[in-house]
Amino acid sequence: MSTTEQTAPLLEVRGLSIEAKGPDGPLVLTEGTDLTIRPGQTLGLVGESGSGKSMTGLAMLGVLPPSVRVRAGQVLLGGTDLIALPEKELRAVRGGRIGMVFQEPRRSLDPSFTVGDQVAETIRAHREVSRKQARNLAVELLDRVRIPDPGTRAGQYPHQFSGGMCQRVMLAVALAGEPEVLIADEPTTALDVTVQAAMLRLIKDLQEELNLGVLLITHDMGVVAEVCDDVAVMYAGQVAEVGPVRDVLSAPRHPYSAALRDATPDECRRGELLQAIPGQIPPPSAWPSGCRFHPRCSLAVDACREAAPDVLQLGRTRVRCARATENLTENSANNSTNNLTENSTNDSTENSTNNSAKNEGAGHGAR
Amino acid sequence: MALVELDRITKAFGRGRRRVQALRGISLTIARGETLALVGESGSGKSTLGRIALRLVEADEGTVRILDRPVRELSAKELRSARRDMQMIFQDPFGSLDPRMVIGELVAEPMTVHGIGADHDERLARAVELLERVGLDASAMERFPYEFSGGQLQRVAIARALATDPKFLVCDEPVAALDVSVRAQVLNLLTEVQRERGLACLFITHDLSLVRAVADRVAVIHHGAIVECGPAEEVYEHPRHPYTQALLSAVPGRDPDRRSLLARAAEQPAPQTRESTGCTFANRCPLVMERCWTDVPTPHVDAAASHEVEVACHHLDVHRQQALQ
Structure with missing residues (x-):
């Protein structure tokens, strides 16, 4: 249940931008990320690898890799800005008020x-x-x-x-320091499905017992649908859409959220093609102008190529898409279903692969 | 007729107290043009079975026949030429493609090994065709693996596997390392080339949600034994074995209005510590009976049913008998 309005935020990320040292000056990895975690609630942060979701998690704990730093923004924990906090004080917070769990537990243990x-x-x-x-x-x-x-x-x-x-x-x-917030970065990715289910159940139970605010970083929309209250969808270093899980998954406003949801194979049958998103996520050095998703977006118009879209508040959802108010995403999702499923003849499917590959190539060439 | 036939394959690793029975008498067939998905959790023996099918690992007992030839009895020389017909795609393309070779050479290499094509130029020309088929253009030929993303490299791995024009393809978790959006592209490509070329395909995965999209049939493996095997759609829609049911119920759904994974996870019984000499799933099975601990269940098809699902479960046997009486 999303009861976002009622509880005060526990941890707030405001306008967080992260940059890395690059050969040609600083390279922006994420830009203007706003996130809110509330006690007893789970916020899902989804995106593909390279979207900046893990960097965001690391920045919140002040454990970014040596060549990466916070360029702007705040991470507010009960009014204290963790970014501005000296390392010594941050140490007490890290593992104390904020606990963390990473992927590949065996590597995290000595x-x-x-x-x-x-x-x-x-x-x-x-x-x-x-x-x-x-x-x-x-x-x-x-x-x-x-x-x-x-x-x-x-x-x-x-x-x-x-x-x-x-x-x-x-x-x-992670619980040893009696935390208020738990940041879990792909905690179940390397695990079998049955073990994953038990692990998610455990996190949920502990959350209820301890009233933890949880940030769950994942690439799996299925996991988000099952355990999160709110979700933020990240693409190419920006939050594309954020809102209650129910709203975002049942009526995604951003074409990327819709595509990510529909790329999961569970409803697809033999003889149908899966709904692939053409191309691939561009690296930070090759982010396109305008909307960063436009080269892969089936709804892109000239305006999307020219100007970066503003963030719009629509109902309980905030979305970064110029066409979000037109409510096209639902239609487009259906259209693309039809295209892909009807194209079972060889030449048309070949076309679709070629197109997607061209886009992949294009993304790469720009690197 | 089956193109690939695995007959009562067993395999154990280690010896003495460390001996692990990886496979316990597995029989499977794959027809020409058919994709069989082999689904199981880590440690179930699914990859070992894939390797045995290609004789990358020797089985302890049992026979593998490909195109009616018992693979095990082939001499080293015969095996080498037989390898032309069987290829493999691995999970991690960064690990399976030599980082010091350019893409063109990587795709041409299997042709060189098997003496396909008159000269190297012809092989490179064919490599270009293959790369184009998998959706990469000729400019990829001179580039190195590090210049590509995981999804693109998996396309290269597919092109390389197709280079010898194989009849049997083993795909071991080919999309497990890929992002969701790229995963769909690669799965679509695999399905297309498999159909075009009428390949028999063994698709090894831990992800049951993929099965219906990529496979004609599915075999569910648990601790080295097949517990359920049948048409993918049927197994997905009506799982019969308690283990298949447990696996399917652990797949997170994408509809937030029907959240049930966590409720189902709570229902799963805690594993019992008792050792089973019978059914491998006995210690986790919610329907376990005394007989399950001692007798190994044999797979069979329910004679009265219209489907062709083989299930190895004592509990279902009891049900069947009760239904008959």
């Missing part, structure tokens, strides 16, 4: 320490407790993330855990 030690280490970094107390709290946390037999498991090493169990350990580490 193979040479026991799982219990690693959870206890984080507890001691954020709370004034003795080693022994930390150790007991670690076992409690492992129990909380539903690891069976936590007393024994705490004394084991990461290699003795399966991928799903490692991710539970990471979640225990």
Whole structure:
């Protein structure tokens, strides 16, 4: 349920822009990102790789890679701007008020320490407790993330855990500092579907128990539909559309949101072609002028090529598309379905692949 | 007639206490022009089976026949020429394509190996044709893999696999590493070339949601045993084995009005620690009976049904018998 108006924001990202050092001066990676996370709510941040979604997550924690920095904007946690905070104070926040979980849990854990030690280490970094107390709290946390037999498991090493169990350990580490916000970057991407379902269930349960605000970074619209309250769709460093999940998925205003939703194969049958988005996401060095999605957009008109669209507030959704008010996306989605499904003869399908490949090539040539 | 026939394949890795039974007697057939999806979780043995089908790994027992030739009995020389007919596409194109070779050479290499084409120029000319078929233009010929995106490189991998004009193609998670939008492009391309050339295709994936779009038939593998096998549409719409049902119910839907994944996840029983010598799914099965722990279920088709779905499950057997009485 989206009850965005009622609760005060817990964490707010305002006008966040991130840039990287490039051979020809700074390269903008994301621009003007606004996001709001509320207690007990989950915000999904979706996009393809290269859209800037992970960088946004890292910037919020102040852990950007060395050659990347925040160019402008604020990350407000209860009124404090984390971007302006000195590293020493930020340390208390990171892993303290904000917990984090990443993809590939096995890489995030140190193979040479026991799982219990690693959870206890984080507890001691954020709370004034003795080693022994930390150790007991670690076992409690492992129990909380539903690891069976936590007393024994705490004394084991990461290699003795399966991928799903490692991710539970990471979640225990994230909860060790008693956070208000959890940032989870593709937490279930490397996991089997059945393990993913259990993991998402666990995050949801913990969220309810602790009233956590959750930022879930993912590329999977299915995961967003299942667990998020709000969703922000990112494309080429900008938020294309943000709003309640129900609104964005049932009536997407931005053609990219619609295309991303429709590219999931679950409703497609043998003999039909999947609804591919032609071309590929351009790298930051080759972002097109005007609307950044226009080369791949079936609805693009001259205006889209010439001017960058403004962000419009439509109902509960904010959308960056010049044609959003025309309410064309629904139609276009249907049209493209028809095109793709009817083109089952060889030459027309070949056309569509060639076109898409040309676009891919074009995106690349500009690199 | 089946182009590829796998008959009672078994394979174990390691020995003593570390011995892992990866495959427990798997039989499958794939006809010319047919795509069989092999679906399972990590560790189920699906990739091992794909490798055994191409004799990249030797099976412990059982036979693989391709075009009626038992692959195992081929001499090294015969195997080499047989390889022309069977090709593979891997998950990670950055790992499977040599970073020091240009795209043109990568696509021409299999032709050189198998002596296809009169000279190198002819092979390169054919490589251009293949690249164009997969939607890349001739300018790609002189470029290196690092200059391409994952989706484009997977197109190159497809062109390379098609270079020897194979009859059997094994695709091992070919789109797992790709972004959603590009994934659809590559799947469409694979489906097109498979149809054009009448390839028999073994499509290995962990993603059941892909199956209906790409496969004619689907085999669900769990801990080295096929638990359910039948027409993709039928299995997708009416999963019979409790494991297939569990797998399907774990696929997140895209309709926020019908959120049910989390409710379903809560219903899944916690795995039992008891060791099963019978059904491999016994410790996670919500319908487990005493017999499941001790007897290995055999796959069979429900004689009364119109579909051709083979299911290996004691629970369903009991139901069948009750229905007959």
